[in-house]
Amino acid sequence: MKVQEIRVGNVTFGGGRPLVLIAGPCVIEEQGLTLRIAEYLKELTAKLGIGLVFKASYDKANRTSISSFRGPGMAQGLEILARIRREFEVPVLSDIHDISQISAAAEVLDILQIPAFLSRQTDLLVAAAATGKVVNVKKGQFLAPWDMANAVKKIEEAGNTQVLLTERGASFGYNNLVVDMRSLVVMRETGCPVVFDATHSVQLPGGAGTSSGGQRQYVGALSRAAVAVGVDALFWEVHENPDQALCDGxxxxxxxxxxxxLEQILAIDTLVKQGG
Known part of the structure; x- marks a missing residue:
């Protein structure tokens, strides 16, 4: 099935276009670090000739522990994202967790992201759609890929056809996720561009007791596999020093x-899309 093109600033998803990278730290830790990461990503993607969307959460509302670091909050976080958008001329993405956040978030963000745990929340999906912004819906770890057609329908019936769907792994027993690569094909049958969130797919939810664990050594392999399937974008959480990161290190x-x-992955992307 032909996947629609969605343009976000200077970036185009879908339509057989080259891979887009959505990347940034899990959460905004402090302004200087966030700006340095954005600058690095901008320079790297410009050199490689691919589109970049910068992502970082201003608030992580679904942390494992009550004491976990959540971010600077919406007001300060959006100010930092607005600065990145302006200074580096890249689209920006962040999570929205309830309807009260949407108006302020939509003034800054190019893409409103629906967290996986909220992917069935009808009112949130409809309110996000009403902004006219691109909406990226992360597939719940508890959902089958064909269930995402219902999320797409909710957004489209609210008058918005600019929808991205993101795979981030499915629950597999306790504290573990697996990725069924067929899900990428199934979700593309909606006609929406599909994103593969490789870094959250190797997460071990709650696996460290009061925080989530992870297996970053598998990110490259899963990313290569997803690009070979033909995804439209990769989603990576990145950091200067992941072992010291305050979230999802x-x-x-x-x-x-x-x-x-990325050089290896982009070679696969070119081969797949030129051949298809």
Missing amino acids: PNSLPLGDLPAM
């Missing part, structure tokens, strides 16, 4: 690993 990639990984 075990499944985040160090910045230094990105160039070699």
Whole structure:
């Protein structure tokens, strides 16, 4: 099935276009670090000739522990994302968790992201759709890929056809996720561009007791497999020093690993899309 093109600023998803990278830290830890990561990603993707969407959460509302770091909050977080959008001329993405956040978030964000645990929340999906912004819905770990057609329908019936769907793994027993690569094909049958969130797919939810664990050593292999299937974008959480990150460090990639990984992945993307 032909996948529609969705344009977000200077980036185009779908329609057989080259792979887009959605990347950034899990959460905004502080402004200086976030700006440095954005600058690195901008320079790298410009060199490689691919589109970049910068992602970072201003608030992580679904952390494992009550004491987990959640971010700077919406007001300060959106200010930092607005600065990145302006200074680096890249689209920005962040999570929205309830309807009260949508109006302010839509003034800054190019893409409103629906977290996986909220992917069935009708009112949130409809309110996000009403902004006219691109909506990225992460597939719940508890959903089958064909269930995402219902999320797409909710958004489209609210008058918005700009929908991205993101695979981030499915629950497999306790504290573990697996990826069924067939889900990428199934979700593309909706006509929506599909994103593969490789870093959250190697997460071990709650696996470290009061936080989630992760297996970042498998991010490259899963990313290559997803690109071979023909996804439209990759979603990576990255950090200067993942082992010191305040959120999702075990499944985040160090910045230094990105160039070699992306060169190999983009060669696969070119082969698949030119052949298809």
